[in-house]
Amino acid sequence: MYLRGVRTPVLDFFRPAMMALARLYFGLELKGTNNIPATGAVLITPNHQTYADPPLASIPIRRSVHYMAWNRLFPLPLFGWLIRRLRAFPVEIESADPRATREAVRLLQAGEAVMIFPEAGRSLDGTVGRFRLGAFRLAASLGVPILPVTIAGGHEAWPPGRALPRPGRITITYHPLVHPDPALEPREAARQLAERAYVAITRVLPTRSPA
DSSP: OOOOOSOOHHHHHHHHHHHHHHHHHHOOEEEOGGGSOSSSOEEEEEOOOSTTHHHHHHTTOOSOEEEEEEGGGTTSTTHHHHHHHTTEEEEOTTSOOHHHHHHHHHHHHTTOEEEOOTTSSOOSSSSOOOOOSHHHHHHHHHTOOEEEEEEESHHHHSOTTOSSOOSOOOEEEEOOOBOOOTTSOHHHHHHHHHHHHHHHHHTTSOOOOOO
């Protein structure tokens, strides 16, 4: 099910080809797309397994999505140009970045969708790492819902250190929105949001066998 909203010309042009290629190469399966809000401010928080996560997770989202991305990606030839065209904006993940925070606040106050990977980097072993609270503090302070997204199978298809992905099976699940509790003070509301998002994302991941 594809939801209609603000048009995204670049993604709309490539979307059919991206979907066909992802289905052919990764056996891509999308679940819970009815949970994607067609309008209104929302923070999208997927787990992070591959460089392909942002475009893959955006395939069924038929509205503008803005991405918070590692600032070191932007100087890369061609790739930096491409992610800017796809509405990415830079963030310094090694330290607090007030400029990136202000941009995220501006977008959310304008009713936009913003995608932030709360692990702040790709998983090295396929498991979900500890969530940083920045995205959830934004959601709690602005009263914006969180859309947790589970990406499963990406690590097996494109683990760190591999130049190109191999065929695999990737499933992306869009969970029901998680809303901040207005009765809680912002720090506790953010912590609770992060915990609820983490549980939603990890509960549908396959159990990994011990090495």
